[in-house]
Amino acid sequence: MARIEVITAASTSEGTSHGSSIPRLPVDVCERIIDYIAAGWNMDYLIAKGEPHLTALTSCALVCQDWYYLTWYHLRQHIHLRDRKDVLSLSKTLRAKPRLREVIQQVVISGASPEKRQPLRHLGTFVAMLAGKVPRLSRITIEDAEWTTGSVRMEDIGLLGVFSNIDALDLSHVTLSSVAQLSHLVSALPRLRYVWCFGVDCLQKQHVSPASLPLNCANLEHLDVRWVAPVVEDVFVHISRASRVRILELGVPNEVNASSAASRSQTMLDASSTSAELVQLHIALSSPVRDDAIDATVGRFSYLSLEPLR
DSSP states (O other): OOOOEEEEOOOOSTTOOTTOEEEEOOHHHHHHHHHHHHHTOOTTSOOOTTOHHHHHHHHHHTTOHHHHHHHHHHHTSEEEEOSHHHHHHHHHHHHHOGGGGGTOOEEEEEOSSTTSOEEOTHHHHHHHHHTTTOTTOOEEEEEEEEEOTTSSOHHHHHGGGGOTTOOEEEEEEEEESOHHHHHHHHHTOTTOOEEEEEEEEESOOSOOOGGGSOOOOTTOOEEEEESOOHHHHHHHHHHHHHSOOSEEEEEEOOOSOHHHHHHHHHHHHHHTTTTOSEEEEEEETTOOOOHHHHHHHHTTOSSEEEEEEO
């Protein structure tokens, strides 16, 4: 049995003995407790403020210096960068603590304010400064952002290929200036296996010929597209045709023109028809799409799960 150490805590209250002792668990026991808490942190999903396991880990880090270093590994697997200062701070930390380079697995790049789409200029800064310095980075998320023309150089996006372990891309509540930005982003990550795209709008409204867009997505297996602009959906139709998507999740648009929404959904389904093994439709409860339109949309797919959007 591990020996329980005893430490002496000096009290600052007058009249209180300075010799009082409190028990302290061995470091290896504390480490197991912290690892157990961290095991409940599901990093497959974005962690919202108040997530219990993350909150517990953060509290552990504030107990003492020993506990801070025990939680250090877990808390820095997931990095959130809201502006250029965050990127510069991360770069400085990596130079000071090279060990951290092997820890980072996920990076979220967002606007400065949650749930408000703001300029994304620090995406280019991140790529330029961190290329090759986070070898275990496997997932990149762009959220609450406005990708304006010229804010990120296309050559910087091309450098994303240096992050050779990235196999997952998450775009959430993003406004693009053109679909070429999305196409270049996907093409720069040839090892992509998972793509999630939620609430992505585009200032460019006219449709573009797929032949004019760069594309490199042969390894894509899981594609989840919900509530995106029609021109963005066109790009994903092209992506589906160029890859072998096995799992397709699709949000049926909540539009007044139900026939148009169903037609676009059918186009996406047809593009994945030769490879898809599971198709899941996410339908808003307020959607005007009728049952007969849904039947037309799902077509001949035999593996299907209908899930209303709540």
